[in-house]
Amino acid sequence: MVSRIIPVDPFDLVIFGGTGDLARRKILPGLYHRFCAGQMPEDARIIGAARSEMDDKGYRKMIGEALDEFIPHTKREAERVKLFLERLHYTPIDAKGDGGWKTLKKLVRADVVQAFYFSVGPALFGDLATRLHEHEIATPESRIVVEKPFGRDLESARALNKVLADSFDEHQIYRIDHYLGKETVQNLMAVRFANVLFEPLWNAQYIDHVQITVSETVGVEGRGAYYDKSGAMRDMVQNHLMQLLCLTAMEPPSKFDPDAVRDEKLKVIRALDEVPTENIVRGQYAADDEQESYIAHSENPASRTESFIAMKVDISNWRWKGTPFYLRTGKRLRARMSEIVIQFKETPHSIFGEDAGSHANVLVIRLQPDEGIDLRVTIKEPGPGGMRLIDVPLDMTFADALGPEGEDVPDAYERLIMDVIRGNQTLFMRGDEVEAAWRWTDPIIDGWQSRGDRPTQYEPGSSGPEDALMLLHRDGRRWREIKA
Known part of the structure; x- marks a missing residue:
């Protein structure tokens, strides 16, 4: 190729x-x-x-x-x-x-x-x-x-938009989010809108739920003062995870055009429901024998800033009503991993009987560290002994599928800077999109600050607080494991 x-x-x-x-x-x-x-x-x-x-x-x-x-x-x-x-x-x-x-x-x-x-x-x-x-x-x-950060709340984002608008028109302003420059993020749009195989199934009728995970092994060393004013909600959810959610959930744009794409992303943000307190889990990593706690790097020994957050988010529109989106991000977790998991529903009727077990297709879009797409399908287990079913992956790891040229896929910053020079704003956030994201985020942050909520301590190298596991368990679901 x-x-x-x-x-x-x-x-x-x-x-x-x-x-x-x-x-x-x-x-x-x-x-x-x-x-x-x-x-x-x-x-x-x-x-x-x-x-x-x-x-x-x-x-x-x-x-x-x-x-x-x-x-x-x-x-x-x-x-x-x-x-x-x-x-x-x-x-x-x-x-x-x-x-x-x-x-x-x-x-x-x-x-x-x-x-x-x-x-x-x-x-x-x-x-x-x-x-x-x-x-x-x-x-x-x-x-x-x-x-980023483009503001720390709706008021400051509006002020930044205004001061930039005093000197530059919106078509001149490129608000960069390096997550949108990742090859796999853009392939999410290609998978959805260039393959008739997926888009007819991309809705609440066929998809049980969606998981979006951005897991980091690093802590806040050297960034304690900044992070204490930010936290995982402002630093990751309001921008990175929000963008991934929008690209996953948006309606097909009329064309691959900057404003057409961003119009559809904005509709998703505006359709997000308010998130009840019981659907949010906040955590802060503790110390262990090898690593210091979050507090050790904070200027506030009583800091209530979260280094981990998990949320159950609902979208009130025809495509997604009834299909929850589970968002999860944190520091000092078991592995560095970013992925989007599309969990399809089980077949409405199995002709193979109860002994065959329950099976459902899963589409995993891996953003890091090994970018690629993994579709799990159900097949017959080889060998005699009846119809035993197993789930196997159809794996497209970019480095393998593209051969030597896959090693030279541009990183996010390379791609986005070249898009700036071309004048292509498709992968950059628009001002009203940023403000809409803060309009949804602010009440969540204001709520736990007014109540004085404390984040739950979790062990470094784990998958986060136990409460985050229960967020799915109570719905009869499970997080896809963060593998070291």
């Missing part, structure tokens, strides 16, 4: 926060991979902008060291690294003042695609947007990329 790499138009990409961790760890290594794939045109340029006093030579040295650190040596070729670094420029900038903006204006070209990546804290989004506008650096076709 031959993959087609389509180069993008010439561009200037300015990375505000160009010396920061995200730029060094993800953005610039991702751009290097796109350069090596032949997707970056000859005259494309990348401009780092940050507070540090540095020249082009110093910046290239810094990013060269980052490439050494974050890209395997087998994918680093000295000559290609040299050519890539030659495309890098740097200018010091004062986000809250006027220092460096005249220099940046001279550096950014007006006759190519302009993209400005806000790889900084949300507190600086407004300052950067305003100065790009006031110094007449941005054009009506420029694009800005903003990282």
Whole structure:
């Protein structure tokens, strides 16, 4: 199979926060991979902008060291690294003042695609947007990329939307969620809407329930102060899991178009029911012999912030009424795993009798670590002795199915940055979508804060609190196991 790499138009990409961790760890290594794939045109340029006093030579040295650190040596070729670094420029900038903006204006070209990546804290989004506008650096076709968290509640999200809208139109704003750039997430849409096999069955008549799990083995080390103001609900559910839920549950859009797709996602969010207290489980990881507790990394020894949350969510529309969606995410769990599980109902009548047992099809979309799709079907167990049924997987692991080329599937940041340059907003959140998600999330957070609810302690390396298991057990269901 031959993959087609389509180069993008010439561009200037300015990375505000160009010396920061995200730029060094993800953005610039991702751009290097796109350069090596032949997707970056000859005259494309990348401009780092940050507070540090540095020249082009110093910046290239810094990013060269980052490439050494974050890209395997087998994918680093000295000559290609040299050519890539030659495309890098740097200018010091004062986000809250006027220092460096005249220099940046001279550096950014007006006759190519302009993209400005806000790889900084949300507190600086407004300052950067305003100065790009006031110094007449941005054009009506420029694009800005903003990282999460996009607000911490509905009020702050509205304020951020307003301050960006003062300088940029909605079609210029790219709110990035790297989960939507994953190959398997996009394949979810392909599986649903490019195969007649699934879409007729994709509803409450045939699907018993849906599980969405994002499990992490890491804790909050080094991020305790930030995480204590966020928690799993704000950090993961309101954005990542919400997006996965929307892509799973949305109606078929009329076409694969940014606004058509986002219109359907917005309808899902607006159809979400309020979540009763008994359908939410919050947890906080304790300490064990090898690892410290969440509290050890928090600035508040009495912190009530959750590092784990599980929820039963209902969608009140014709397609999904009666089919629950179970969401689960947490830190310090047994394994690093992200997946969407579509649990189909059992056949309405079995011709094989009670001895054959109960069987139902399961579709598993694996997002990490081994991206792929697994469809479990029921067959006869080989051998004599009657009709014994077993469930077996039809497994498509991308690395196996695509051969050597599957090893070079772009990561999420690579794909999304190239979509920005192309002007394709399909995989980015729209302002009204963000606000709708907060409108659903805020009452949940306000409820447990007003009641003073404490999260349940759970053991590191487990699947989370026992109450999360009961969330499904009381419905006669079971979580798909988090396997180490």
